[in-house]
Amino acid sequence: MSTAVAHPNIALIKYWGKRDEDLILPCTGSLSLTLDVFPTTTTLTADADAAADAITFDGAVATGSAARRITAFLDLVRAQAGITARARVDTRNSVPTGAGLASSASGFAALAVAAADAYGLALDERDLSRLARRGSGSACRSVISGTAVWYAGTDDATSFAEPVAGPALGMVIAVVDAGTKAVSSREAMRRTRDTSPYADAWATATAADLDEMLAAFGRADVTAIGELTESNALRMHAAIMASRPPIRYLTPQSIALFDAAAALRADGLDAWATADAGPNVVLLCRDGDVAAVRDALRERTGLPADRLIAAHAGPGARLVPASDPAPAGVSA
Template identity: 65%
Template sequence: MTSATAIAHPNIALIKYWGKADETLSLPATGSLSMTLDVFPTRTTVTVDDTARDTLQLNGRAATEGELARVTKFLDLVRELAGDTRPAAVVSENTVPTGAGLASSASGFAALATAAAATYGLDLDTRDLSRLARRGSGSASRSIPGGVAIWHAGDDAASFSETVAAPPLAMVIATVDAGEKPISSREAMRRTIATSPFFPAWIPSTAASLELMVAACAAGDVTRIGELTESNALRMHAVIQGSEPPIRYLTAASTRVFDAVAGMRAHGLEAYATADAGPNVVVLTRPEDAAAVAATLTAEAGIAEPVIALPGPGAYLVDGSEALR
């Protein structure tokens, strides 16, 4: 019996990934850039033994057939690369709300890719491991290297993630709804591509924003990083809302957070809001200002327990007994 355990963390995109150029290979229509968080880890153990078929346990419960099918499809890819047909038992513990737009699939598949590669004997460097994780969930590619990471668009060989230099940053997570969103990101992407008249403009606009963001990170310009982050998030949600029928992830509670963030800037507290495909909002700021941002979110937007996050590590292997924090 062979087993390996990995921990990975979610990432929040500053320049968003929205839309695939190739669904089979999970290639993005544009590049993106994110910050991996040091909170909400996922721990996954993959064990190869003599079971008749793959099994999956999520947060202490047996997975649904749909959840198991997605993991089995990914493990089949790993097994093909390894030349090993044995099934696996997968046990995963996820501390980020699943399907709430807080990148649970990123940490989940980054941890799965890291543990499965080790279990089946694949010797992959960070670049190739990010390419593998991408096949499970596109954004998982960015959780492999950690820190501030860029995910390159391109063909299968060129589409990987790597860490880039950036100034000190912090994020404050404002969870307004921890429930699972009614429309998955995968389905929403398909609908956006097929029906939103704004999607064709999204691709060159995002490519241009990514180029500006990389330059801002290299220059250590936190203000410009924040401006680009908030602008890109609102553009993505506009593109999504242009779908037919419309998809609206942001709620009135989300808008209150965006308004509170705008109010902070008006009063000299530098903060910028972003949101992935869900109602929850993440506020980008400087580490020294994170506590003040969190307190203001509670006072002005009613966020009961904002979570402060700093840049987190890439995915890594651990002893299976290590506790999640």
């Protein structure tokens, strides 16, 4: 039995689009911040007597595509370990699933760490990042503590995430809608690639954005980091909305939160908005400003306190004793 905990990450430079769907190799590199909120806890037990994998999410038996996706991932681990034993997998998820808050990132990062340990694979952080990527691309970044860059690479061996040094950053997550989105990220990526006239421009611009972002981190330039974060998010959503038929994740309230970030900056409080593939908006700021940004955002938008989540840089995916209580879902 092995138990692992992982947290979601929010991309500052987005991952959107695969050039290899089997290996999950991205069209471009990306960069993210792993958070200290919304942990996923996964316990895996190898069972030589079982005829099939048994998978539960928050106490409910997983079926359909969700179960098949996990079994396919475990087959990769079993092949690498040279072991055929099936597994019992129990996952407890505190991040809303399918809401654009990186639930698959924390989920597959935790699964990768637990499965590698249970099946006896001695993997270092880079190897775990490669493995997690095969379950969900962004999961390779949740293996890493704090800020991580995911290299697009040219093959399986060269596409992984590693830490990036830089200034202390924090976030305020504004939960617009915690429900499951109508179009999954995987489907939306395919539709963007196949039908959006901006897909190629998105990839070219994002590669340049990543180079600029790494340079901004190198000189600890928070303003440049924030401006690149907001611009890159809006470029991604522009490419998505240009798909046919169109996909629109951002709601009027989402756009209002981008406007609120601009208003906070005009008032002298630095914060920049970003959004993954969903309606929920995240404000990036200096770590010491998280509480002030949350309070100012609540005053400006009227959102209740339980929908404004303060977050800081968090730990990478890691093993924990099975007897440990589940980590808290959010931080104060």
